[in-house]
Amino acid sequence: MKLSPAVLLAGALVGVVATAGVAVAVDGRAGVATAQTAAADLPPSAVEDFQYPQSEAEAAFKARGVKLxxxxxxxxxxxCSTEPDPGRIEVYSNSEPNKPFCFRVTGAGGSLVLELPRVYAVRSNDYKVHVDMTVEEAKVSFDVAKNEWAGVGKTLDPQKRDHALVALSASK
Known part of the structure; x- marks a missing residue:
């Protein structure tokens, strides 16, 4: 069977366009092809927005007033529990003195944006912890070494102003 140059060209076009992720249909005339995008046939893309799961965030806010x-x-x-947890970070706030807010780090490290008012101390375990806080209109940051309990915010402020915790990050 001998193929005409037009049919060979249409076949090559189909191969190139199909490789690019576009569906191709030959309209019945030798060598004439029409391209149709396959986007309508694909599921919507999953784009991570990094928002804290709403039901968990609402439960945390309702229970303790922390905005995740x-x-x-x-x-x-x-x-929080009394069981040892090497991935746990404890945050102490004058909102509930002597009752920590607990977070668990999974993997080699992580980050969390939140809002927790009146924070004065952080306890780390197997992770170095970096905290970003706001006081009035200023942003301040503190680092807490592995396995340390450190005063932050109001504890270190010469004016003893309340500081809000706005971000936590941890790394091994």
Whole structure:
């Protein structure tokens, strides 16, 4: 069977366009092809918005007043327990003195954007922790070494102003 140059060209076009992810239909005339995008046949793309799962964020706010906003999923809010947990970060706030807010780090590190008022101390375990806070209109940051309990915010402020925790990040 001998193929005409027009049919060979149409076949080559089909191969090139199909490789590019576009569906091709030959309209019945030798060598004439029409391209149709396959986008309508594809499911919508999953784009991560890094928002904290709404039901969990609402539960945390209702239970303790902490606003969980967004993160990479590697720092999660948890109920505090007396069991040892090398991935736990404890945050102390004058909103509930002597009752920490607990977070667990999974993996090599993570980040979490939140809003927790009146924070004065952070306890780390197997992770170095970096906290970003706001006081009035200023942003301040503190680092907490592995396995340390450190005063932050109001504890270190010469004016003893309340500081809000706005971001946590942790790394091994």
């Amino acid at each position: 906003k967004s993160g990479d999923g590697h720092i999660v809010y948890i109920a």
